[in-house]
Amino acid sequence: MKPVAKEGSNGHWVSTWAASAQGAYPTGSVIAQPDLSIAIPDAPMGLHNQSFRMVVRPALWSSRFRLRISHVFGDRPLALRGVQLALHAGGGACLPDTRVALPDMDIGAGQAVWTQAVDLPWLHEQALPWMSGRALTFSACVKGFSGPITWHAKSMATSYVSPPGDLLAAADDSEIRFPHTTTSTFFIDAIDAWLPEPCHAVVAFGDSLTDGTATTLNGHDRWTDVMQRQTWAAGHRQVAVVNAGIGGNQVAGPLPAMGPWRGGPAAAERIYRDVLSLSGVQTVLWLQGINDFSENGQADVATVVQAMHGAIDQMRSRGLRVIGATIPSALGSHRPGHGGAEQDARRRAFNDEVRKGNLFEEYADVDAALTDEISGRLREQFNGDSTLGEAGDGVHPNRAGHAAIADRFSKVYFRQALC
Structure with a gap:
């Protein structure tokens, strides 16, 4: 029995796990x-x-x-x-x-x-x-x-x-x-693995909606985990879905006066380290923006769109496929900084830009999957804390909500990636 994919043979490095600093x-x-x-x-x-x-x-x-x-x-x-x-x-x-x-x-x-x-x-x-x-x-x-x-x-x-x-x-x-x-x-x-040439990485980039708040501790049921299992079930063993989310992360922020920010460097600043410097990346899935529109972020839609455009240009210049997403509702949330009508108005305006094709050539309509059309809030079946077994906070979907996110991204991703 011989070990596979030795360096120097027909193979390359592929990032197969990440935890963004x-x-x-x-x-x-x-x-x-x-x-x-x-x-x-x-x-x-x-x-x-x-x-x-x-x-x-x-x-x-x-x-x-x-x-x-x-x-x-x-x-x-x-x-x-x-x-x-x-x-x-x-x-x-x-x-x-x-x-x-x-x-x-x-x-x-x-x-x-x-x-x-x-x-x-x-x-x-x-x-x-x-x-x-x-x-x-x-x-x-x-x-x-x-x-x-x-x-x-x-x-x-x-x-x-x-x-x-x-x-x-x-x-x-x-x-x-x-x-x-x-x-x-x-x-x-x-972590990189030495793998045959068809193998490649898909990097999920974003905030706590990607990082996994309210999913099951040690349950590996973030939407990236679910999407990974969907690719395996479909027989596609050459795809590594890598999670580069950071809870609290912002696209364009944080405000300089806030000092060291719990969400880490802004997405526009960390794009090289957490996406472009990884190995064997072909596709980026980007779900982000709710923190920019919160009371802690206070960014307008134009600022977020401009910062995203700059990062998207960098990724596309490397030949990467970029799939964006609409942002689900945080309306009525009791979580500090979230839940207000002004935040929701900016969120909906951002989603309009996404749906018009002004940001991404392809997008997953996560908002349509997770937001209740009547109340304008996170759907009740997704508003729960799978980590602690407590009531949901109105921002972070539970494990079932993450499965719904994975389903939306998978449907868009599989249109082209694995045809």
């Missing part, structure tokens, strides 16, 4: 986050002589991967030791005999660095069809202090951190040395 812990919008005050007692100093184990799910599998480690919000060099990649066994544990060591890494403040390619000797061609939905663990220990931790706050999946002072946990298959859990992702922001 949005700031330094704890700036961000988290979901069901445990108290990390014992694991990280001093946020500006970060992790201290400490191990972490991040659980990640590649959309497509190969016997060869590389990982991008982001320290873009760091203020000092980051020293990673005992770097390991392994098959996730469940909880904070690795499957025995699957750990593969990577070289130590020293990353300068403000930098993001790809690891060298790493081969998984236990993964062979015959096993690949059975790997869909499985996860890898990326483990390492921080020597000294990490300083501010570059992170993705809302990962909707559980990862693990050792107590401060435990440098050896990363090299242990067991979960015993990782008592602390997080629903966020530290340091790693992208």
Whole structure:
């Protein structure tokens, strides 16, 4: 049995997972986050002589991967030791005999660095069809202090951190040395797989409607996850649907006076890092704008449209197919910054621009799927919190709403992409 898609053979790198870096812990919008005050007692100093184990799910599998480690919000060099990649066994544990060591890494403040390619000797061609939905663990220990931790706050999946002072946990298959859990992702922001030429990535770009607020924790039922499974069910194993959403993100904002913003850099500013710098991308699915029109954003429609045009031009200049979307309603929401009539008027005006074809050549009518025509609000069957089992906030659709979003995008995407 021979590992597949070796670099140098007929293949290329394809990004198969992402978690866009949005700031330094704890700036961000988290979901069901445990108290990390014992694991990280001093946020500006970060992790201290400490191990972490991040659980990640590649959309497509190969016997060869590389990982991008982001320290873009760091203020000092980051020293990673005992770097390991392994098959996730469940909880904070690795499957025995699957750990593969990577070289130590020293990353300068403000930098993001790809690891060298790493081969998984236990993964062979015959096993690949059975790997869909499985996860890898990326483990390492921080020597000294990490300083501010570059992170993705809302990962909707559980990862693990050792107590401060435990440098050896990363090299242990067991979960015993990782008592602390997080629903966020530290340091790693992208994974590439070496895959045959027909394989490619579809990047979903946006805010919390893409990042997954109100979906099921560890349920992997964001609309991007649903769309990935739809492509598998249709027999298309060459497509990786990658999630580059950030909760709270804005297209043109945030306002300079707001300081460090929980939603990270504006979409127009992060387009290169989170889309164009990823590998093997052919299509971008863009659902965004509601935060720009909120009380926190206060942008007019023309400003958002202009910022989107600039980003769309960049993507099209790279030969990418761009599919946009209308924005569903937040009318009547009790979530701070949302719910007002003025926000809804700007949202509807933006949707008019989308439907007229003034922004995107193709678009998914997400608004028509999620917004009730009579009340003008998020449909009742979609207004719930699948994460905590609570009432919905009127902005974020539940897991059923995400399935409806996936259905709208899939119908547009499959018109051309896989004919």
